[in-house]
Amino acid sequence: MQQNADTDVLQALDAVLQARKEATGDSSYVASLYEKGLNKILEKVGEEASEVIIAAKDCDGEQGQEALLGEIADLWFHSMVLLAQQGLSSGQVLAILQERFGLSGHEEKASRS
């Protein structure tokens, strides 16, 4: 199984995604997505989400778990490309999760009315 990694990698990747705004598509996959635009990035997010579903349905044993982790990494990565393209960062998503941490989904829903 893969080793655990901490959230530093998200911050480092945010910086790379930002820097790729100055790169060209022939040298960088991320820059190629920026060049193709929002619709292509959304297509990749949708495609990767579908691959997560398929991998989860087939998730049997260590190999299946490795495959699922790989697909979720692809989904997170493409979601981060979307955030960067929109001028946002994973840090902002983490802040929302931090705010929600410990608050039951049922309680949060009840507090809305």
Ligand SMILES: N=c1c2ncn([C@@H]3O[C@H](COP(=O)(O)OP(=O)(O)OP(=O)(O)O)[C@@H](O)[C@H]3O)c2ncn1[C@@H]1O[C@H](COP(=O)(O)O)[C@@H](O)[C@H]1O
């Ligand atoms: N984490 C990733 C990462 N995860 C997945 N991918 C790429 O995402 C692509 C999507 O996989 P697919 O199988 O869907 O690709 P595909 O069939 O070639 O895609 P399409 O032609 O259908 O769009 C693959 O090319 C993967 O290599 C990534 N590409 C880059 N990164 C990170 O982004 C950084 C910058 O990348 P570059 O901009 O390419 O230098 C890298 O240093 C990495 O840290």
